Amino acid sequence: MRFCAVDGNCAIREKDEAAGYILFDYPEGGKLHKGSLELVRTSDGDGRDITRVVATLPDLPHYLEPALARQAGAKLPRGPRSPAPPPTRQARANSADGGASP
Numbered sequence: 001m002r003f004c005a006v007d008g009n010c011a012i013r014e015k016d017e018a019a020g021y022i023l024f025d026y027p028e029g030g031k032l033h034k035g036s037l038e039l040v041r042t043s044d045g046d047g048r049d050i051t052r053v054v055a056t057l058p059d060l061p062h063y064l065e066p067a068l069a070r071q072a073g074a075k076l077p078r079g080p081r082s083p084a085p086p087p088t089r090q091a092r093a094n095s096a097d098g099g100a101s102p
Contacts, residue, residue, distance in 0.1 A: 010035070026057055026068075033059045037072055 010024040011032070020039035025032040038054045055068040 026060070028060055033057060
């Protein structure tokens with residue numbers, strides 16, 4: 001939420017921390033445009049839990065949405081809950097063959 005209000009200079013219209021979304025007014029071209037950010041809990045290809053940021057700015061060009069999502073995602077806290085790095089090729093190969101070394 002701080003990203004929208006402070007960094008993005010957006011007026012927060014509604015928020016729901018339990019559901020993980022924020023509705024805001026995004027200033028662009030001298031006008032305010034409705035927008036939303038949603039935090040989605042999912043997993044990556046290696047089965048690790050991750051949080052994705054989904055940005056929606058329906059009245060503006062779609063290329064702005066991924067840029068906004070990246071900026072907001074960069075502000076997510078990092079720490080003990082951050083995902084571990086993906087396993088190396090060697091670790092994946094060892095788990096696939098039962099842990100035997102070559």
